[in-house]
Amino acid sequence: MVTATLTAAPRAAAVFDPEAARADFPILARTMHGKPLVYLDTGASAQKPRAVLDAMARAHTECYANVHRGAYWLSEEATSRFEAARETVRGFLNAADPREIVFTANATDAINLVAQTWGRTHLGPGDAVLISELEHHANIVPWQMLRDEKGFELRVAPITDDGTLDMAGFARLLDERVKLVAMAHCSNVLGTILPVAEITRRAHAVGARVLLDGSQAVVHGAVDVQAIGCDFYAFTGHKLYGPTGIGVLYGRLDLLESMPPWKGGGDMIESVTFETTTFAPPPARFEAGTPPIVEAVGLAAAIDYVRGHGMEAIAAHEADLLRYAMQRLASVEGLTIHGTAPHKAAVVSFSLTGAHPHDLATLLDRSGLCLRAGHHCAQPLMARLGVTGTIRASFGLYSTRADVDALVGALERARTILA
Numbered sequence: 001m002v003t004a005t006l007t008a009a010p011r012a013a014a015v016f017d018p019e020a021a022r023a024d025f026p027i028l029a030r031t032m033h034g035k036p037l038v039y040l041d042t043g044a045s046a047q048k049p050r051a052v053l054d055a056m057a058r059a060h061t062e063c064y065a066n067v068h069r070g071a072y073w074l075s076e077e078a079t080s081r082f083e084a085a086r087e088t089v090r091g092f093l094n095a096a097d098p099r100e101i102v103f104t105a106n107a108t109d110a111i112n113l114v115a116q117t118w119g120r121t122h123l124g125p126g127d128a129v130l131i132s133e134l135e136h137h138a139n140i141v142p143w144q145m146l147r148d149e150k151g152f153e154l155r156v157a158p159i160t161d162d163g164t165l166d167m168a169g170f171a172r173l174l175d176e177r178v179k180l181v182a183m184a185h186c187s188n189v190l191g192t193i194l195p196v197a198e199i200t201r202r203a204h205a206v207g208a209r210v211l212l213d214g215s216q217a218v219v220h221g222a223v224d225v226q227a228i229g230c231d232f233y234a235f236t237g238h239k240l241y242g243p244t245g246i247g248v249l250y251g252r253l254d255l256l257e258s259m260p261p262w263k264g265g266g267d268m269i270e271s272v273t274f275e276t277t278t279f280a281p282p283p284a285r286f287e288a289g290t291p292p293i294v295e296a297v298g299l300a301a302a303i304d305y306v307r308g309h310g311m312e313a314i315a316a317h318e319a320d321l322l323r324y325a326m327q328r329l330a331s332v333e334g335l336t337i338h339g340t341a342p343h344k345a346a347v348v349s350f351s352l353t354g355a356h357p358h359d360l361a362t363l364l365d366r367s368g369l370c371l372r373a374g375h376h377c378a379q380p381l382m383a384r385l386g387v388t389g390t391i392r393a394s395f396g397l398y399s400t401r402a403d404v405d406a407l408v409g410a411l412e413r414a415r416t417i418l419a
Contacts, residue, residue: 016313022398024049024305035368038406043188043216043347043394044372046241048302055301056243059294067293068267068284082293085300086283092303093233094224095250102249102256102283103291107215108138110234110249111182113286114211115142117259118232119180120150122209128153128177130208132165133384134187134194137377139213143182153177159384163190163339171202178208185217185233189376189392190339191322191347193217200229209255215239219396220345221315225250237295241396242302246295249286256282263288306397314397318346321395325404332411338385346395349376352411355418357389363417364391367410 022028025047030037039047063077070076083098090098104110119142123129129143133156147154155178158169165183174181181203186193200210211232217223218235225233233250237243251259261268261279265288270278279285306314325348329335334353352360361373372392375382382389393407 016309016317016397018317018398018400021049021309022400024051025398026050026053028398032368032370033366035366036406038367038369038403040393040395040399040403040407041370041372042219042396042399043239043392045238045244046219046396047398048243048298049241049305051305052242052298052301056294056298059297064294066290078293082291082296085296088300088303089248092218092223092307093248093250094226096226097253099282100250100253100256102251102286103296104234104247104249104286105245105292106238106247107213107234107236108247110232110247111138111211111213112142113249113262114232114234114251115146116262117286118209118255119143119146121260123150123152123179125151126177127179128155128175129180129182130155130157130170130173130178130203131181132157132170132183132194133159133381134163134165134184134190134192135182135378135380136184136188136213136215137379139182139184139211140380152179156380157183159192162341163187163192164341164343165192165194165199167195167198170199174202174206174208176206178203178206180209180211182211183213185212185214185223186220186345186347187339187378187381188216188347189349189378189381189390190341191216191345191349191394192339192341193343193345195343196230197228204229216345216347220318222311231255237299237302240299240302241305243292243295243298246292246299248299251282253282256286259285261285261288265289267291309397317397318395318399321399321401321404322346322348324401325393325395325407328404328408329411332408332415334415335411338387338390346399347392348394349390349392351387351390352415352418355414357391359418360391360414363414364407364410367406367413369407369410371407 065075065078067079067082155173158166209231214235237246268288336351338349357373374389
């Protein structure tokens, strides 16, 4: 369950009907290898509801034009829908101002934007950036690259054996040298939900800024950046039932206004001569070139879709499904679940004795199941777990107990074959 503080239980939510919701996703009617499609890879990329597909089709067929530049009606209408999408994202995150919402290519792009703008101007020898053992490569590699150039220290907060962030270890590493704490809101491998409000409070107490990678978190429950208090928040559209090619960086307006641009080009300027350029204010300063116009419309439609169902109702459904999955998978002989933190989203990684993750995923595929196998772009975490890779089942609002039963049945068949 993802809440503003990530510690409080959700209020009673309306009943969510996943079977009814499944009808909104055309691809789920497909079969694979003659079997009903069981899609358990939402953590990598979610399927798209018809509302998103239709909204994007309308954007292409009714009012497609480039935005911010045209003096004709079609361009003005496209611009209106594009900026309305920004307002939709603002409301979704409870940001204070739409100017705090920057559209990017994805969450990786958003994190790199912070590294190459705020990080490049604020980090140097004697400073430190603090991340965790749970991080996706997207929140490791940009800081390593910048560290090698700027000479600051990259610190790594440990996790406990159940996959929880070790807050005592975090506290030992957090001092006045730390200028940025950059952590996942929710682990893409273990589903661990980090206490981000507490992390932010502690980071601010030593003068550090906070960047949160929310790519997994925004899918599983409501996020309130003002309640959390973070300085930056990144997420991607395609994990939130929206299109690929669009992500979001939330940044506090005062910070965005102080940051230099990263990419130069059209639409991020106020004036250009051969001698000098004056840059536009945020968010345009960080949106060089033609933006993801139709993708922004699709992302807004995805947000409207999940909010229409109710984020608390979806979260309650997924929490029930996670409990059921953990119980059923624990009954499979030789199966080890990696990540049993008490605050956990609907993501389950596991290993099966004697089975390489890729071989096991291939066998499960023959039963119509789509699961991710490998290191999940988190090789340091795999090393911490003592494995080279895992199988990951990541659930979405369209996932059901029948999907879990299909997974357990397929695992029992695979175990027999591999024995």
